Amino acid sequence: MSTREEAEVRPQALRLEEVSVAYGPALALEKIDGGVAPGEAVALIGPNGAGKSTLIKAILGLVPLAAGRVTVLGTSPAQARRDVAYVPQADTLDPEFPISVGQVVLMGRYRRIGWLRRPKAADKQAAHRALEQVGLADRARHRFGTLSGGQRQRVLLARAIAAEPRLLLLDEPFNGVDAVSEQALLDAIAALKKQGAAVVVATHDLALAHLACEEVCLLDRKQFGFGPTRATLTPDRLRATYGGHALELRGDRVIVAHS
Numbered sequence: 157m158s159t160r161e162e163a164e165v166r167p168q169a170l171r172l173e174e175v176s177v178a179y180g181p182a183l184a185l186e187k188i189d190g191g192v193a194p195g196e197a198v199a200l201i202g203p204n205g206a207g208k209s210t211l212i213k214a215i216l217g218l219v220p221l222a223a224g225r226v227t228v229l230g231t232s233p234a235q236a237r238r239d240v241a242y243v244p245q246a247d248t249l250d251p252e253f254p255i256s257v258g259q260v261v262l263m264g265r266y267r268r269i270g271w272l273r274r275p276k277a278a279d280k281q282a283a284h285r286a287l288e289q290v291g292l293a294d295r296a297r298h299r300f301g302t303l304s305g306g307q308r309q310r311v312l313l314a315r316a317i318a319a320e321p322r323l324l325l326l327d328e329p330f331n332g333v334d335a336v337s338e339q340a341l342l343d344a345i346a347a348l349k350k351q352g353a354a355v356v357v358a359t360h361d362l363a364l365a366h367l368a369c370e371e372v373c374l375l376d377r378k379q380f381g382f383g384p385t386r387a388t389l390t391p392d393r394l395r396a397t398y399g400g401h402a403l404e405l406r407g408d409r410v411i412v413a414h415s
């Protein structure tokens with residue numbers, strides 16, 4: 157069998173075919189093309205406004221495509237929604253909202269049990285296991301808003317884990333996160349991948365891409381590379397992707413001056 161045929165029969169959790177998205181007359185994404193296999197992760201890397209969040213919305217079926225096709229778990233984003241979990245940036249959930257950590261995580265079960273049914277013992281156990289996985293089992297009764305930003309991010313990841321997703325989408329999971337939370341997030345992502353889930357992570361953090369992702373997609377409206385991490389994250393490609401911005405590489409992290 158040729159390499160091309162092998163690539164075509166290899167199962168993909170996510171397939172992007174020349175995906176373009178427009179807000180009004182302007183294209184926010186143009187011909188993004190690639191995929192991710194079950195048990196693997198892809199990092200979406202690009203400057204502010206590159207279209208990373210827009211691509212995540214396209215995978216969730218929340219924005220219409222101007223062209224191309226998104227296939228999630230062999231079907232449309234809308235059909236696959238039950239098996240897809242999304243972790244927003246922690247600051248999108250109001251910390252003042254009077255809800256416990258355990259209740260936030262249990263919300264991850266509602267797509268399975270339905271909003272009108274009461275959670276069963278199995279749902280509570282799944283929520284507890286998810287909190288354990290991010291190292292916060294002892295905080296279940298604490299108010300969500302009393303946790304640090306990094307801990308809140310871990311709780312939102314636990315909510316996603318409790319949903320038992322086959323595809324997990326993360327938007328900038330390391331923003332404002334300390335080293336302990338960073339390690340807990342990395343461990344939880346590794347455990348999900350081991351269970352066969354595919355992961356898509358929008359990030360500015362090249363270390364995260366190297367540590368947790370088999371593939372990267374470099375983008376700034378257009379695609380500047382989509383492939384295995386080490387081969388794709390070259391200084392030349394990074395400079396092309398971050399073209400209009402002042403780019404500084406420190407170790408394996410990109411530091412971008414937002415002018």
Ligand SMILES: Nc1ncnc2c1ncn2[C@@H]1O[C@H](COP(=O)(O)OP(=O)(O)OP(=O)(O)O)[C@@H](O)[C@H]1O
Pocket residue numbers: 179184202203204205206207208209210211
């Ligand atoms: N609802 C919207 N209506 C119009 N334009 C939008 C909308 N959402 C995003 N955009 C524009 O689309 C482009 C891509 O935005 P997007 O938020 O996807 O980028 P991003 O890579 O996630 O950025 P960041 O790293 O800053 O979060 C930007 O120019 C943004 O201003």
